[in-house]
Amino acid sequence: MKKTRRKDIATLIKPQVRRLAAYHIDETPCRIKLDAMENPFSLPTVVQRELAKAVNSASINRYPDPSAKKLTQAIAGFWGMKPANLILGNGSDELIQAILLAFGGPTLIPVPTFAMYEITSRALSQTVVTVPLDKNFDLDADLLLKKAKESKAKVIFLACPNNPTGNRFSDKAVRRILDRADAAVVLDEAYFSFSGKSYLSLLQNYPNMIVLRTLSKIGLAGLRIGVLAASPEIVAELNKIRLPYNINSLSQAAAVAVLKHRAIIERQISLLISERENLYNALAQMKGVTAYPSETNFILFRTAVDATTVYGKLKKAGILIKNLNKPGPLKNCLRVTIGTKEENKEFLKTVRNILDTD
Secondary structure, three states, X not given: OOOOOOOOHHHHOOHHHXXXXXXXOOOOOOOEEOOOOOOOOOOOHHHHHHHHHHHHOOOOOOOOOOOOHHHXXXXXXXHOOOHHHEEEEOHHHHHHHHHHHHHOOOEEEEEOOOHHHHHHHHHOOOOEEEEEOOOOOOOOXXXXXXXXXXXXXXXXXXXXXXXXXXXXXXXXXXXXXXXXXXXXXXXXXXXXXXXXXXXXXXXXXXXXXXXXXXXXXXXXXXXXXEEEEOOHHHHHHHHOOXXXXXXXXXXXXXXXXXXXXXXXXXXXHHHHHHHHHHHHHHHHOOOOEEEOOOOOOEEEEEEOOOHHHHHHHHHHOOEEOEEOOOOOOOOOEEEEEOOOHHHHHHHHHHHHHHHHHO
16 A cells, blocks of 8 residues: 655644744753843742632632633722723733734834734734834834834834833833824833833823733733733724633632732832842943843843853853843843842842953
């Protein structure tokens, strides 16, 4: 019997997906982890006990509440939002995907910015149009609007503050884009807690505006809970394609328990903001380093020597940060997450030693 020759199954995968590079996460074990914009502080024992009790009472043999009503109410109360304006996602990544599925492309993004806007767009076979930030990593609103009009962009992503640059785009530029763009304008406020500034109050003024937030940066990264705020009309449409039961029972129960402790969360945020200023000032004064001002829980900095070498030596010393070094505006750039006082001191000491010996 003649054997049928089978086609390589990978060739059936869309070319757009095969051309993609996966979002890289360095999983190297390390003593000090400062690469992923996580909150370095654990929860106090009293909160951990409440969290354990809440999780223990979850009925994991049943599907979770499909609309996560208790959690939606808790988040709305925590951030002064209206539940009718909210959708929750399995991290902001799921919400980014839902937006792109609903609106389609082309997608327009300033660069450099959060990689998942482009990765998700290309995975969904959508055209991606990029607009470079200026030398201060701010928006050129007129250039962006021109590109949006020429490309007939359906979605514009603006991270406010921006990752990986750490700065918040000028209000004037953002407002101009909201006023003029014939597209959905997504303002990703993942780092809102560290800037204290938000566009949320403008939601009623701009029917084309969508705000994204996340619980990840304020200490709940392991729960994977993203938050989308938009007009009830947009929320209704996005709910049609939101995956059912997308927030699991354990995450719902744990987040509701922790969000009751606003004072503890805010105290940790204040500590990180204070440490951010200390870390920025130390880097800014360091020979061979250019540090960029930040309104987030991380700092972008450029080294006069090869940044990949610095990254490698830090990793060898047990300190993991993010290597952004590539040709273009991020050449010789690294990104460090704000850690505890002790972690930041050891990071600074190690960087000084590396630069002094190079």
